[in-house]
Amino acid sequence: xxxSLTVVALLALFTTPVSSQILWDSPPLISPVVPGGLxxxxxxxxxxxxxxxxxxxxxxxxxxxxxxxxxxxxxTSGDLAYSVGLDVSGYLARAVxxxxxxxxxxxGGGVGVGSETIVTAPLGIILGWSGSGGDVTLSxxxxxxxxFDISTLDGESVGFAxxxxxxxxxxxSSDWMVRAGASLGDRESLAxxxxxxxxx
Numbered sequence: 001x002x003x004s005l006t007v008v009a010l011l012a013l014f015t016t017p018v019s020s021q022i023l024w025d026s027p028p029l030i031s032p033v034v035p036g037g038l039x040x041x042x043x044x045x046x047x048x049x050x051x052x053x054x055x056x057x058x059x060x061x062x063x064x065x066x067x068x069x070x071x072x073x074x075x076t077s078g079d080l081a082y083s084v085g086l087d088v089s090g091y092l093a094r095a096v097x098x099x100x101x102x103x104x105x106x107x108g109g110g111v112g113v114g115s116e117t118i119v120t121a122p123l124g125i126i127l128g129w130s131g132s133g134g135d136v137t138l139s140x141x142x143x144x145x146x147x148f149d150i151s152t153l154d155g156e157s158v159g160f161a162x163x164x165x166x167x168x169x170x171x172x173s174s175d176w177m178v179r180a181g182a183s184l185g186d187r188e189s190l191a192x193x194x195x196x197x198x199x200x
Contacts (some may be wrong), residue, residue, distance in 0.1 A: 022048045022072050024085030024110035025122040026189045027181030028165055029055060029068075031141040032091070032102035032128040035169070036060040039179055041193030046186070048072035048081060053191055062089040062104040062126075077115045085110025085120070092125065100129045106145070119150045126165065135173035142166055147187070163187045169195075 022045045029039070034057065041053040051072025058064055066087040074081045087108035094102050107123040124145025131138050147161040167181035177195035182188075 022051070022070060022074070022081040022083045022112050022114060023118065023120055023187055023189075024068060024070060024083035024112060025108070025120055025145065025147060026163055026165075026183035026187035027167065027191050028087070028106060028122070028124065028126075028145065028183070029167060029179065029181040029191060030062065030066065030087060030089055030104070030106045031126055031139060031167055031169065032062055032104050033130055033139045033169065034060065034062055034066070034089075035177055035179075035195045037195060037198055039177075039193055039195045041179070041191040043070055043072060044190045045070065045072050046183075046189045047076075048074050053193070062091060062106065064088075066108075068110075074114050079114060081112065081114030083110060083112040096127075100131070101127055102129065103127050117152045120147055121149075122147045122163075124163075124165065137171040139169040139171070140167070161186050 026046060036057045036059045039055045043051045043053040045051060049072060051070060053070040055066060055068040057066045068085050070083045071080060085108055087106055089104050089106035092103040092105050096103060104126050109121045112118045122145045124143055126141050126143035128139060128141030144164045149159045151157045162185055164184040170178040175197040179193050179195055181191045
């Protein structure tokens with residue numbers, strides 16, 4: 001597991017961005033306790049200005065499918081760019097060595113459309129845990145993913161990237177959840193938003 005994270009970190013240092021496109025996989029916003037339902041985010045994506053992101057999951061926890069769609073203005077052209085993606089995930093290990101740390105894998109596929117089109121397929125791992133303090137539950141997580149990209153830039157090009165991922169979900173007593181995620185490397189991005197409570 002440590003070797004896998006080291007490989008991702010090295011890839012992040014020695015790869016270059018495939019484009020200035022809005023890429024769907026960063027930040028992944030997936031953890032061992034990822035919530036079900038609808039989450040809405042402000043997004044500062046790699047290759048774009050401030051935009052919006054929506055994610056939907058049928059159920060809580062990493063097992064199952066997630067869907068996402070984002071829109072933001074491209075840095076290069078100033079035009080709107082869009083991305084959509086589908087993720088799937090599951091457990092690799094639970095309560096590692098008696099601790100409260102869980103490990104999950106995740107992957108998926110998606111496309112970014114703007115001044116160029118990029119098809120992206122990521123595969124990653126995430127370590128996460130949860131702790132309660134009063135009426136608030138904190139669920140931080142860290143991990144990384146590698147990405148295979150096919151771009152229409154200059155005809156057609158293929159590239160690989162490595163990304164480090166961080167995140168934090170904060171569950172409030174009102175059932176609202178504050179969610180934040182970031183990716184580092186050649187897909188630097190930041191998302192901040194809320195999970196909408198069921199029935200709202």
